[in-house]
Amino acid sequence: MLKLCSVSKKYAKSDTYAVNDVNIHVKGGEIYGFIGPNGAGKTTTIKMIIGVLSPTEGSIEINGTDIAKNGNKAKKNIGYVSDSHVMYDMLTGKEYVNFLADVYGVSAEDRQKRCEKLLEMFGMKDAFNSQISTYSHGMKQKINVIGALIHEPPVWILDEPMTGLDPQSAHALKTLMKEHRDKGNVVFFSTHVLEVAEKLCDRVGIISDGKLIKEGTLEEIAGSEKASSLEDLFLALTKKEK
16 A cells, blocks of 8 residues: 655755665555664655655555656545644644645545544544644644544554654554554554554564665564564664664
């Protein structure tokens, strides 16, 4: 459902690849953790997946659609949670979610039903009619998640989705990720919280200096490495790349 084929990205006026020949295939029914040090190429890769950036080389398919050839169709299959809150602050939470529901053609009946569930899970009922400018960092993250999931897309792209969430909301999001996976869909998410990746992911990919250096289940990646946890494994592998 998500396929990156020999994807590379080189920015203008740079001789170095920010992302170099990355191949990832995430099938339906998987939670895929994308981890790496700061500056490793995670966000650049995610921006290419969602169509904000174009690859210098390679191709990306979302649910069978090449995003470069049919961007609108591919993007309808994506729910994207950014690591930053670039939002319409003067809108209320309700207006923001309704705007996104309109963009994706969600019926009034479906959006009401989905909103009720998500607002309850994230404790946002009382703040839904307030302006986003009055929200705390964590509340903005919650409404960001609700807006991204309102059209129930098959492919979730989550960039550091737990940032700013309180423990109850983080638990709610992890529950939703598992439910989405169990329905045969895809969750692709980046995180610096390796304990979360270790508990949630069916597979992980480790990127360093723009290259995917290891990919697979924790057992497959560990191989002959002497590591008792994903954290130990991550530190060992990324140290080797320096």
